[in-house]
Amino acid sequence: MVYYHNKFSSNRKKTLSDSYILPPRKAFICRMAGVVFLLVATIWGGATVSQSIMPGWSLACSDSGACHPDVDPGALLPDAERASVSSDPAARARFAAYAARPRVRAGLAGLILFDEVFLIFLFVAVGLTLRRLGGAGGPVLARALPWLKRGALSAVLWAIVQPLTDSLRAMLLFPGTPSGASWYIALDLTVAGPAMLLAIAAYATAWALEAGIRAERDLATFV
């Protein structure tokens, strides 16, 4: 009876581990992209806070390149109401006085913060996802996927909240307009609609990847 001493190399684990380490260049690009998203989140957060302190704040730039800050609460109105306010100096003055009331400003600030917090969190989540994907060693994909799911969920919530905050903002400001208080339902999904669909797709992708990782881990327990 002869025993072979050569190793039967086919038994080496050939399955991918869950340490999906990108090539160095791709990992670097991934991490830098993550930094960009985190920076955008920081800047967006600052802009949101500014907007909540001064509702209707914007930076108006002329053709000459000169930019100056402008505060116009009327910009927060729907198009038709904005036109009716801006066309009449008296209406504009009444509206400005109404929008300056503490309760109105507090309501606008709350709505702005509520509207943008999900978008800011989305940027943070995508940034952290990319940072983890570009990380070195360990279960890289398993660490990144939870943040991808959180970002996708945040995008879905943002898409749902958009029409709600638009409607509430308009109804909050309508009493200061010539037409007076009235109900308003905003159903503009031109941006939020595709965003929600993409977010759902991202969430489903994260599910599929997690299922793949679980299956791979189960397979890895096979000797």
Place this chain on the structure above:
Amino acid sequence: MPVIVNLDVMLARRKVRSKALAEAIGITESNLSLLKSGKVKGVRFSTLAAICRYLECEPGDILAYEISDDDLRLDDSE
């Protein structure tokens, strides 16, 4: 009732140490120990083939099964 692993019996018959078998077929001793105790979720065909080649035996010499209705799957499509 899980599949019964009789690898330790074959190792004794062939007078082969676990360490030697593990080195020969390219798995760790700990994995081989788990296999002997039947605590693994599954065995690759390649591993089984390597064991059978090294110990010059058949898969039936290493694996046994006692009939049990508990092992029937609820999924009747199989």
